[in-house]
Amino acid sequence: MQRVCREIRAAGRVLGFVPTMGALHEGHLSLVRRARGECDVVAASIFVNPLQFGPGEDFARYPRTFEADCRSLEAEGVEVLFAPDAAEMYPEGAVTKVIVAGVGDRLDGASRPGHFTGVATVVAKLFHVVGPNKAYFGQKDAAQLAVLRQMAQDLNFDLELVGCAIVRDADGLALSSRNKYLSAAERERALALHRCLLRIRERIVDGERESKGLIRSALEVLNVAVGVRVDYLAIVDAKTLLPMATAEPGALVAVAAYVGSTRLIDNFLVG
DSSP, rough: OOHHHHHHTTTTTEEEEEEEEOOHHHHHHHHHHHHHOSEEEEEOOOOOGGGGOTTSSSSTTTOOOOOHHHHHHHHTOEOOOOOOHHHHHTTTTTOOOOTTTTTGGHHHHHTTTTTTHHHHHHHHHHHHHOOOOOOEEEGGGGGHHHHHHHHHHTTTOOSEEEEOOBOOOOSSOOGGGGGOOOOOHHHHHHHHHHHHHHHHHHHHHHTTHHHHHHHHHHHOOOOOOTTEHHHHHHHEETTTBBOOSSSOOEEEEEEEEEETTTTEEEEEEEO
């Protein structure tokens, strides 16, 4: 992989990179299409990263659809696929981890201790292996995006990190590989996440800006949803993930909740 990517860059071609954990859906493919439109060559990776799953989380049952994923990537014109196993990414004796202090401990980092250390470590390794000019990530994972931007800045990665818009089903549910866990009834209940964000967006449009009031109003939507347990609902600075007293333009409104046993996230940026 390093040799192939080195040859691509040496030829003066712009290399785009889309890292994934597989179980690809239209959200992932939208990243590929964005990269395809901006780069000469597109590389992707498929690696279910054990380091970012905590004890009792869904590493073992995380959906793995490798053959179908390969067909999807090929159909979208991806030229290079990197699909290592865990022993290759984390050989025996490997002890180095990337910790993004502060921002990595907020939102999902607070709910899933060590999660963003796993994310930052694997993405740093992938960046070193691939050496892309541009790397593409979904805005749905907004906290992850903030962590990786901080990491790329701090470690002087010579690349552009591109955040891409959330892709939703027709009913508003944000696409996620974990949606496959949901029963039909749970999928219907999961729409409460999108509804609560719409409630906040509507109140902001109407002129309300105070975060506490906006969150209180949105929690009214979530708290009446059967089978939905809120992890967090927050209005934060999109870069630092620190709470904001008012929902100013550029603020991130983010929610995480369990629908049954499945943890889902969603968000939007205040316009």
